[in-house]
Amino acid sequence: MFKDTDAVLFDLDGTLIDSAPDLGAAADKMRTDRGLESLPASEYRPMAGAGARGMIAVAFGLTVEDIGFEALKEEFFSNYEVRLVDQTYVFEGVAELISRICQGGLKWGIVTNKSARFTTPLTRAIPLFKTAQTIISGDTMPHAKPHPAPLLEAARQLQVPPNRCIYVGDDERDIVAGRAAGMVTVAAAYGYLGQVANTAVWKADFTISQPAELLKLLKMA
Structure with missing residues (x-):
């Protein structure tokens, strides 16, 4: 189906890996350290793709505009940094x-809003990512997704025209960024999905309910 494809780019959390257990645990520790009741992991999971912003919203009901958010964010980061791959696993x-993509001669990489502080050690700790030919973090460029700049930088590093790239993500902002970059977009409906869980409204070119379905779209199945 994607006969004009040279590269496949992926979001990280909720698309390639399930990091929700570690993200949720980092936030929940902040609650229990304050004598508050622990929340079930299921409450954190939908907002795992939003990182600190999402986890603090679940744990304390605070937004980035609230006083004290920045201090809580740094505490969350410290908690998460020491448990990056304790319970995180590849879907x-x-x-x-990824193996089939490599065997098929396509390039591949990661474009995430996770900062390099976490992306770098996490991807180094998981063998799967050794074959990634580009890894763009949330602070690699001046703008993060839904801005297209990170995706365009990934295409530049891969030396592939954006219109010959596919971008796969589990959040509406991934699809917005992919469309703005001129890439074919694929919604990963098995992921966290964020605040707009109805993938039909994202206007992705395609939707998959499990990673293996991408192989059919790539005609590698």
Whole structure:
């Protein structure tokens, strides 16, 4: 189906890996350290893709505009930094997907809003990511997704025209960024999905319910 594709780019959290257990635990520790009741992991999970902003919103009901948010954010970062891969794992089917992409001669990489402070050690700790030919973090460029700049930088590093790239993500901002960059967009409906969980309204070019389905779109299945 994607006969004019030279590269596949992926979001990280909720698309390639399930980091919700560690993100949620980092936020929940902030609650229990204050004598508050622990929240179930299921409450944190939908907002895992939003990082500190999402986790603090669940744990304390605060937004970035609230007084004290910045201090809580740094505390969350410290908690998360020491448990990056304690319970984080690669989604089922992703390892085979990446292997087949590489075997098919396509380039691949990661474009995430996670800052390099976490992206770099996390991807180094998981063998799957050794074959990634570009990893763009949330602070690599002046703008993060939904701005297209990170995706365009990934395409530049891969030396592939944006219109010959596919971008796969589990949040509406991924699809917005991909469209703005001129890439084919694929919504990962198995991921966290964020605040707009109805992927139909994202206007992605395609939607997959599990990683292996991308192989069918790539005609590699």
